[in-house]
Amino acid sequence: MSLKADLHMHTTFSDGMLSPYELVKKCKQSGLSIIAITDHDSVGAFPDAVEYGKEFGVEVIAGVELSAMVEEKDVHILGYFLDYTNKHLLEYLEFFRIERVKRAQRIVAKLNSINVPLKIESVMERAGHGSVGRPHIASAMVDHGYIHSYQEAFEKFIGSGGPAYEKKFNLSPVEAIKLISSSGGLSFLAHPGRYTSDEVLNILIKSGLDGIEVTHPSHSSVHTNHYRGVVSEYFLLESGGSDFHGGRKNDDILGSYYVDEAKVNMMKHRLFSTNNSR
DSSP states (O other): OOOEEEEEEOOTTTTOSSOHHHHHHHHHHTTOSEEEEOOBTOOTTTTHHHHHHHHHTOEEEEEEEEEEEETTEEEEEEEESOOTTOHHHHHHHHHHHHHHHHHHHHHHHHHHHTTOOOOHHHHHHHHTTSOOOHHHHHHHHHHTTSSSOHHHHIIIIISTTSTTOOOOOOBOHHHHHHHHHHTTOEEEEOOGGGTOOHHHHHHHHHTTOOEEEEEOTTOOHHHHHHHHHHHHHTTOEEEEOOOBOOTTTTTTOTTTSOEEHHHHHHHHHHHHHHHHHO
16 A cells, blocks of 8 residues: 655644644654655754654655745645755745744734734744744634634735734745755645636746645545646646645645655656765
8 A cells, every 4th residue: 555645735734733742743653654744944843753753653854835826826836855954944934934023023012003902922922932823813713702713813914914913024935935845855836726817827838847736625536637747748747735734724634635656756766866966
């Protein structure tokens, strides 16, 4: 039987609810043999997560999730098999995390201006040592009783078009892909079915994507078949995963969204071929 690989998940180093140890342990219990931790703008889960993987018999791939902007559209780029000690990568990620704090401060200021008395300290407390994001703001709003649900925060206040929405700092897709490549990794477009038109997808492919995340909870069977066809047409690689965060978001789906080991081996073959051609 082929091994299961979930190549999209988050820890407390970004907006996930589980520590790297807790996540790797839960993955083992869920029948996963290969995982990629892809925290937003952070590789802080490594190398500890790799060591926990050895303890539980789970292969842990070093990854990251970056934001990019294409024609005013926000897209997410997943990086796999990164050298998480790369100085250039670490400097960029530190800059991104600083920009995330500034964005959170602007969002909180907007909330205060519309009589939601949230304090930035409450948000940062929930972020801990991870990259702060809107999920931490939403959680703080719920915990303080300013709203009834996590979803309400996005729908009424901090989602795109909301009165407290603030754009985040984004790279161009070429810059994001170059950053991943210079760190020894492969770049994949995350969950394109959520927001990516075929026109934008073509721009991203021309920018140098290595692959597409075909399997994702937000993808219908139509999406999955469509993107699998794109992967075949353009000789790209296929990825997939649960986009697991834990807690309020999707604690019950771990082990349900995955690709088989063969897809991971194709990624490794691409890396091996690329490195040998240099």
